[in-house]
Amino acid sequence: MVAKVPPEPFRIKMVEPVRVPDGDERERALEAARFNMFGLRAADVYIDLLTDSGTGAMSKQQWAAIMMGDEAYAGADSFFSLKKAVKEVLGFDYAIPVHQGRAAENVVFGSLVKEGDVIPFNMPFDTTRGHIFNAKASSVDCVIDEAFDRTNQHPFKGNVDIAKLEKAIAEYGKARIPFIMVTITNNSGGGQPVSLANLREVSAVGKKHGIPLLLDAARMAENAWFIKRREKECAQMSIAEILKATMDTADAITVSCKKDPLVNIGGLVACRTEEMYYKIVPRVILFEGFATYGGLAGRDLEALAVGLHEMTDEQHLTHRISQVRYLGDLLEEGGVPCIQPIGGHAVFIDAAAFLPHIPQGSYPADVLSVEIYREGAIRGIGLGALAFENVDEKTGKRTFPKLELFRLAINRRTYTNSHIEYVAESIVNVYKRRDSIRWGLEMVYEPPVKGLKHFLAHLKPVSL
Numbered sequence: 001m002v003a004k005v006p007p008e009p010f011r012i013k014m015v016e017p018v019r020v021p022d023g024d025e026r027e028r029a030l031e032a033a034r035f036n037m038f039g040l041r042a043a044d045v046y047i048d049l050l051t052d053s054g055t056g057a058m059s060k061q062q063w064a065a066i067m068m069g070d071e072a073y074a075g076a077d078s079f080f081s082l083k084k085a086v087k088e089v090l091g092f093d094y095a096i097p098v099h100q101g102r103a104a105e106n107v108v109f110g111s112l113v114k115e116g117d118v119i120p121f122n123m124p125f126d127t128t129r130g131h132i133f134n135a136k137a138s139s140v141d142c143v144i145d146e147a148f149d150r151t152n153q154h155p156f157k158g159n160v161d162i163a164k165l166e167k168a169i170a171e172y173g174k175a176r177i178p179f180i181m182v183t184i185t186n187n188s189g190g191g192q193p194v195s196l197a198n199l200r201e202v203s204a205v206g207k208k209h210g211i212p213l214l215l216d217a218a219r220m221a222e223n224a225w226f227i228k229r230r231e232k233e234c235a236q237m238s239i240a241e242i243l244k245a246t247m248d249t250a251d252a253i254t255v256s257c258k259k260d261p262l263v264n265i266g267g268l269v270a271c272r273t274e275e276m277y278y279k280i281v282p283r284v285i286l287f288e289g290f291a292t293y294g295g296l297a298g299r300d301l302e303a304l305a306v307g308l309h310e311m312t313d314e315q316h317l318t319h320r321i322s323q324v325r326y327l328g329d330l331l332e333e334g335g336v337p338c339i340q341p342i343g344g345h346a347v348f349i350d351a352a353a354f355l356p357h358i359p360q361g362s363y364p365a366d367v368l369s370v371e372i373y374r375e376g377a378i379r380g381i382g383l384g385a386l387a388f389e390n391v392d393e394k395t396g397k398r399t400f401p402k403l404e405l406f407r408l409a410i411n412r413r414t415y416t417n418s419h420i421e422y423v424a425e426s427i428v429n430v431y432k433r434r435d436s437i438r439w440g441l442e443m444v445y446e447p448p449v450k451g452l453k454h455f456l457a458h459l460k461p462v463s464l
């Protein structure tokens with residue numbers, strides 16, 4: 001059944017005109033983009049669901065705070081606004097601003113991880129995995145098996161399997177495990193939440209072995225909303241209380257503030273001890289800027305300080321997550337196979353089930369992204385073989401990821417429910433003509449960067 005979305009807890013004060021390119025324009029745009037969604041000009045897209053990162057609308061309070069930016073190089077007031085918000089909302093004493101999430105990964109992994117280390121995760125996001133490789137370390141996925149079962153309705157499909165975690169610790173040993181890390185919500189597994197009970201268990205396992213727990217907390221507020229709705233013990237708590245309790249399980253966090261904290265640019269590392277702070281800060285100075293601005297302008301720090309408070313507003317979260325769910329429900333109603341339950345920030349279509357006649361080596365998720373753009377000038381992103389395949393350097397043998405997904409990420413406070421209905425209708429139209437989609441994609445330029453192919457690859461359609 002399609003659940004209703006509550007009315008928007010905001011009204012629109014300024015509009016950004018968007019236009020719908022016609023069919024010929026779309027074809028020309030696809031050619032120019034080399035059939036890679038990252039190559040499209042945003043002006044050629046009507047509804048842009050490529051990512052929910054940095055694409056949301058700021059509030060009038062955030063815009064007003066921008067005028068208060070203190071641009072001093074060191075010790076600016078704006079840093080102290082951020083530090084105060086981090087303490088109030090998240091409970092950490094040490095806050096290090098950086099320019100975005102992967103910068104937080106760079107300074108943390110570059111400072112705390114050594115060659116040969118292993119980091120147990122539920123699942124890392126792709127830039128996170130990239131930074132682990134960059135530090136000559138590796139990660140072990142310990143997410144529960146239900147995560148890979150598209151129709152399984154487990155309420156917390158991002159949870160860590162404690163037996164897998166214990167096994168990883170036994171296998172690699174404490175000396176090679178600088179920390180355990182959990183992504184909330186689990187973006188790579190469909191934006192699925194992690195329960196508070198599970199985080200507490202993971203934290204207890206870490207404590208038992210003397211291994212810290214870090215969170216990739218980009219979507220921590222959405223995760224808290226799911227906990228409130230799905231974890232009985234937390235039903236009476238406020239989002240702010242759940243968020244604090246979530247943070248209490250962790251020794252440190254990395255955050256892409258372009259997601260839940262509602263800013264267009266910004267990232268954060270927060271930790272509890274002076275010791276960890278001083279380990280991380282030299283690399284911040286090397287790559288980001290002085291420790292009190294970390295590559296951001298003072299005005300960005302002010303907008304972020306306000307966004308950290310705003311993200312805990314339950315009405316905002318209920319509207320947002322219901323809107324994502326609305327899109328998922330409309331698609332499911334039209335027969336389109338989606339990852340269930342619908343996650344917090346995006347709808348993930350099972351491209352392998354949508355286009356079962358296209359072999360995974362011909363990149364079905366990316367074929368789908370082209371067809372959906374053709375249909376409605378809508379941009380989403382393939383997260384399948386093109387993004388995650390492994391090619392053996394010696395034998396050339398390709399191994400494919402378990403999931404072949406196509407993601408529609410919803411921008412925060414940006415699109416109306418009619419936009420969402422338009423997206424669903426367009427995709428259902430593609431679904432109706434799926435049998436006639438008899439072509440695949442071939443890579444004609446492969447960038448020489450491991451794990452980042454899908455951003456830069458040039459592709460060519462080939463008939464099957």
Ligand code: F0G
Nearest residue numbers: 051053100101102125127187218256258
């Ligand atoms: N961690 C998670 C869970 C993410 O989803 C992202 C980014 C990052 C870290 C890196 O943050 O982009 O600020 O450097 N995810 C975006 C996405 C890009 O589209 O899902 P960043």
